[in-house]
Structure formats: C-alpha cells, structure tokens
Amino acid sequence: LDTRLDVAPVPPDEIFALNGAYFADTDPHKVSLGVGVYRTDDGKPWPLPTVQKAEKALVEDNDLFRHEYTAIEGDVPFLGIARDLMFGFEGKQSEEEAKARIGTVQTVAGTGANHLGALFLAHHMKPRNVWLSNPSWANHQTIWDLAGVPRKAYPYYHAATRSFDFEGMMNTLESEALEGDAVLLHACAHNPTGLDPNKEQWVAIADLCERKKLFPFFDSAYQGFASGSPEEDAWAVRYFFNNKPDMEMCVAQSFSKNFGLYGQRVGAFHYCLNRSSTSIRDVVVGNLCHLIRGEFSMGPRSGCSIVKKILTSGELTAEWNQDLQVMSSRIKTMRQALYNELIRLQTPGTWEHIIDQSGMFSYTGLSPKQVYALKDKYHIYLLKSGRASISGCKDTPHYDYKEYELTPCTVSQKNVAYVAQAIDDVIR
Numbered sequence: 482l483d484t485r486l487d488v489a490p491v492p493p494d495e496i497f498a499l500n501g502a503y504f505a506d507t508d509p510h511k512v513s514l515g516v517g518v519y520r521t522d523d524g525k526p527w528p529l530p531t532v533q534k535a536e537k538a539l540v541e542d543n544d545l546f547r548h549e550y551t552a553i554e555g556d557v558p559f560l561g562i563a564r565d566l567m568f569g570f571e572g573k574q575s576e577e578e579a580k581a582r583i584g585t586v587q588t589v590a591g592t593g594a595n596h597l598g599a600l601f602l603a604h605h606m607k608p609r610n611v612w613l614s615n616p617s618w619a620n621h622q623t624i625w626d627l628a629g630v631p632r633k634a635y636p637y638y639h640a641a642t643r644s645f646d647f648e649g650m651m652n653t654l655e656s657e658a659l660e661g662d663a664v665l666l667h668a669c670a671h672n673p674t675g676l677d678p679n680k681e682q683w684v685a686i687a688d689l690c691e692r693k694k695l696f697p698f699f700d701s702a703y704q705g706f707a708s709g710s711p712e713e714d715a716w717a718v719r720y721f722f723n724n725k726p727d728m729e730m731c732v733a734q735s736f737s738k739n740f741g742l743y744g745q746r747v748g749a750f751h752y753c754l755n756r757s758s759t760s761i762r763d764v765v766v767g768n769l770c771h772l773i774r775g776e777f778s779m780g781p782r783s784g785c786s787i788v789k790k791i792l793t794s795g796e797l798t799a800e801w802n803q804d805l806q807v808m809s810s811r812i813k814t815m816r817q818a819l820y821n822e823l824i825r826l827q828t829p830g831t832w833e834h835i836i837d838q839s840g841m842f843s844y845t846g847l848s849p850k851q852v853y854a855l856k857d858k859y860h861i862y863l864l865k866s867g868r869a870s871i872s873g874c875k876d877t878p879h880y881d882y883k884e885y886e887l888t889p890c891t892v893s894q895k896n897v898a899y900v901a902q903a904i905d906d907v908i909r
C-alpha cells in the first residue's frame with residue numbers, strides 16, 4: 482500500500498458488514514438476523530417505556546443534558562447502583578463487608594468493560610493465557626489480542642447434539658489450564674450459542690476455578706434480558722462472589738440490551754477482591770483510573786443518568802422489570818413460533834435447541850453453505866456460524882407470507898413463516 486504505515490487490509494467485522502449488505506439489499510422480503518438488537522412487532526427499535534419516562538423526568542429536572550466532566554472512575558452514584566444490580570448482596574457477608582470487596586469503575590459499555598478488564602489483568606496479573614469458550618462473542622478475540630494476552634479455547638458447543646459441552650469444558654480446563662490463567666465466562670445468555678451451564682454445573686465450574694487457581698472473568702451483557710429476572714440472570718456471578726470469597730474475579734457489565742441503551746455506551750467494570758479492604762480496593766480503583774485516564778478520561782454521562790433515575794425509584798424499577806418481561810418473553814415466544822413452523826414443515830433435523838436456548842440468539846446449526854443459500858436465495862442474513870438474532874419475530878398463527886407486505890428492516894412476526902420456509906428449503 483502506498484502509505485508510510487505498515488498496514489494490511491483488515492477483514493470487515495462480520496456483524497457490521499452483514500448489516501451493510503442487508504441495508505444495500507433492495508429485495509422486499511429481506512430479513513436481518515444478524516446484529517443483536519431488540520425490535521418490536523413492527524420491526525422498529527423499542528426505546529423502553531421506562532427509559533422514556535426517566536428521560537422526560539431528567540429533562541424536566543434539567544439533568545439529562547448537563548455536559549460537565551464526571552470523575553475519572555465515572556458517575557459515582559451510578560457505580561454503586563451498577564454494583565448493587567450485579568451483586569445483589571444477599572450472600573453470607575454483611576453488605577458493608579461485601580461492598581468493600583468490590584472496586585467499580587464506569588466503562589464505555591460492555592465492550593469497554595471487557596477491554597479495560599483485559600488490559601488491567603495484562604498489566605497487573607499477567608495471566609499466561611485467557612481461555613475463551615469455543616465459540617464465543619467474536620470481539621473477545623480482538624479484545625484479548627489487543628491486551629496482548631495469549632488466547633486458548635475451551636470446548637463449549639457440542640455440534641452433534643447442539644448442546645452445551647460441559648464435559649469438554651471441564652476436561653480441557655482441568656488438564657490444560659495453568660494456575661493464574663483467566664477464564665472468560667458468559668454470565669447468562671451465552672453469545673452466540675444461547676446455551677448456559679445449569680446451576681449444578683456453575684457450582685462445579687466455580688470449584689474447578691478455585692482448585693486450579695484460575696481467574697474467573699465474567700462478561701454480563703444480558704442481565705434481566707435473558708430470563709426476565711435480573712436476579713436469576715446474575716445467579717452465577719453472585720454464586721462465585723458469595724461462595725468463593727477467597728477467589729478473586731471480575732465482571733464486565735453492559736447496560737446496552739437490558740436498558741435498550743445501545744448507542745449510549747453504558748457499562749461498568751467490577752474487580753472483586755478476596756477480602757474486604759477499602760484500602761486495597763481503592764488502590765485497585767486507582768490503577769483502573771490510570772488506564773481510563775490514558776484512554777478516554779472518563780465514561781459518558783447521559784446514559785448513566787437514565788439508569789440512575791430508574792434504579793433509584795421503586796416505581797420506575799418495577800416498570801423496568803416489566804419491560805424486561807416484555808422483551809424476554811417475546812424472544813421466547815418467537816423461538817416457539819420458529820420451532821412450530823419448522824415442525825409443521827417437517828424440516829429434516831431436530832429443532833428443540835431453538836426453544837431450549839436462551840437470550841437474544843439462536844445457534845441454528847445451519848452450515849455456512851446453508852447460511853449462504855439463505856442470503857442468496859431468500860435475502861435472509863445471519864452469521865456464517867449459523868447464529869440468528871431472532872428478537873424481532875412475533876408469534877402469530879401460520880399464514881402465507883406472500884400476502885403480507887414485509888417491513889423491510891427486521892425480522893417480525895410477518896416473516897416467521899417465510900424464514901422457516903427458507904430454512905426448510907436450504908436444509909433439504
């Protein structure tokens with residue numbers, strides 16, 4: 482290349498490239514199953530009603546559009562609120578003691594929390610490896626590569642049964658992970674497979690991390706979005722924190738999906754110590770602030786104000802819980818609708834996994850060739866891995882899709898039948 486730089490073309494990010502191809506497609510039947518965003522029945526974005534209420538109140542208080550700097554660690558009241566949402570504090574320790582174990586800073590959403598955490602560990606713990614599930618959110622690879630920590634993969638998905646490969650994960654970590662290695666764990670709604678360990682399995686994973694002195698790094702991007710209950714979706718994080726107090730760990734927390742605040746970039750990073758010590762905690766936070774200062778100085782304001790407004794009002798918190806129910810239950814309904822269609826069409830293969838998986842995505846089990854055929858022939862866009870974001874589908878009885886004018890920018894109930902029919906065709 483004719484530049485002073487030593488650069489080679491970087492392959493485009495698959496999800497954003499897919500989105501670009503989708504928008505350029507002029508076919509009226511096109512369907513986007515790529516990017517993980519929640520859509521309404523009509524294929525429109527869904528600003529959470531509770532978020533809109535909070536925005537209105539903040540505007541009235543003249544509080545939403547204040548543009549002053551915050552602290553380097555972020556909006557201080559927000560940090561406590563984010564921590565309490567994640568950890569709940571129903572464990573054995575007293576609340577004050579538990580809080581003195583956790584250092585929290587504000588980040589640029591979940592991605593920023595993952596990145597800051599990776600960088601922090603690379604500087605101050607120097608793990609020999611980070612273990613990522615195979616598969617994992619693709620950006621985990623970039624994030625850990627940028628932090629300079631060698632990556633290894635533990636088995637996670639058993640393709641033949643389309644289920645969680647618990648044995649594979651445990652055996653690999655048991656025999657190959659080294660003391661001090663970081664293990665990346667998805668707190669709930671594993672992306673991309675939608676398969677999570679059950680509680681018994683989480684207990685075994687925690688025991689293994691403790692015994693082998695591995696460092697659990699939780700990525701929590703879907704708290705409340707997966708099951709509808711923020712408590713239930715934080716179960717694994719809270720179990721590790723409360724039951725393994727001698728083990729240090731950390732959590733990257735995103736508010737993008739559960740508050741629908743995608744572009745606002747709201748997130749937090751929590752480092753959990755193996756003892757209650759406000760002085761050690763403050764040193765940890767100070768070091769995190771050092772990294773933040775050199776990178777982005779501090780996180781952004783407005784999104785945090787919205788979360789703060791909601792989680793400091795009992796009434797708004799209750800309404801937010803209802804919003805979570807709306808989103809999570811529709812995803813479940815959509816899974817059922819897609820499953821029902823495939824069964825009705827007697828599409829070859831088993832499809833139970835579509836209803837058994839949880840969260841925003843379905844790992845369909847379609848091959849890259851079938852995925853390509855869906856795009857080529859039906860203008861249906863999903864990831865090469867077969868991951869489909871089904872958050873826009875609705876549940877209605879079967880009908881002939883041709884009679885409907887399809888909303889040209891999302892999956893909606895109107896195209897569940899179309900999608901199922903297309904899958905059926907590319908599978909046969």
Ligand code: PMP
Pocket residue numbers: 517589590591592593595618667672700701702735736737738743747748
């Ligand atoms: N981790 C996982 C597993 C995710 O799926 C996502 C969202 N796609 C994120 C982190 C980060 O999301 P954000 O930066 O938008 O908060």
